[in-house]
Amino acid sequence: MPALRRVPLPSSTSGAEAFVEFSRNPKAALKISPSLLILGKSRSARSSVSLSIERHYICRRKPTYVTKASKDPLGSTKELRLSDPKLDEKDQVLDPFEEMKHRFLDFKRQRYLENPVHYQNLAQAQAPKFMVIACADSRVCPSYILGFQPGEAFTVRNVANLVPPFQHGASETSAALEFAVNTLEVPNILVVGHSRCGGIQALMSLKDDASSSFIKDWVFIGKSARLSTKAAAGNLSFEMQCTHCEKESISGSLLNLLTYPWIEKRVTEGKLLLHGGYYDFINCTFEKWTLVYRKGLEGGSKYAIKNRSLWS
DSSP states (O other): OOEEEEEEOOGGGTTOEEEEEEOOOTTEEEEOOGGGOEEEOOSSSSOEEEOEEEEEESSTTSOOEEEEOOOOTTOOOOOOOOOOTTSOGGGSOOOHHHHHHHHHHHHIIIIITTOHHHHHHHHHOOOOSEEEEEEOOTTOOHHHHHOOOTTSEEEEEEGGGOOOOGGGOOOHHHHHHHIIIIISOOSEEEEEEETTOHHHHHHHTOOTTOOOOHHHHHHGGGHHHHHHHHHHHTTSOHHHHHHHHHHHHHHHHHHHHTTSHHHHHHHHTTSOEEEEEEEETTTTEEEEEEEEEOTTOTTSOSEEEEEEEEEO
16 A cells, blocks of 8 residues: 655645655656645635646656646646656657647737738628538648638538538538528538548448448438449449549539528529539649529529639
8 A cells, every 4th residue: 555644835835734645666756846736725715726746757768747737617637748858859749739839829920910900800700701511631621722711711521521401400511501601691602522532432332231330321411422423433443433423422412502491592592602612632623613503494404503614
């Protein structure tokens, strides 16, 4: 059993004592520095405790951790940092947020502080020109590749950039659509697909007897694109079938948008346009088109494509 020893704290702590547990494990020793344990009066009815515990390891490759108890009423948070000076540089664990911090500060200096009026206006309200539905793939960042600035695009990203039909019920995508169309009254909706989409590959790989999963249930929304791809490109390689389906699913999502009554209404009134986009990150090209929906179009169809272009 570990031993408990009473350690008197400085007089500033009004005679309080701390219990320190010493492990019998020869490889580790636990100590609390009196200067690190402070018991003070709380500004509220509850006391506030700031606790720092430093654990030192004799083993060379084991780092030093610093653990701090949070004052947050929701619970404690642990802060761990590598601080063992004996570790070589190559052994240090890099903080993934350090570069993010510098990027944010660069944004603040070069963008935010250079145009304070614009960002103050954005703080009051938003009026985006686009609602963008894109894939969650880390290689596809709509704001980066299309140059959207803060306030220009209300964006939702999901697996395979799919739009479920209205009958599908509630989802984060349908909730975003409802807010963007009915509250923000965006004039454009852009569905962005891309090359080598893992979600489309999962859709094209589905087996009828496969067990249920979140991914399978979600990508099954694109089943009509899968069927049309099998019919039109079933004799091609799997990779080429996936490429075909990536574009076919965008068209399917555009048609699914029209199953929402309030979207169909605004499109019919000419207040909302629906667009498709395909980003090929292998060749760095972007294909764009607009879906026309109108009853009584030539040939009896309600749908047509216009303004198709390839940016390369």
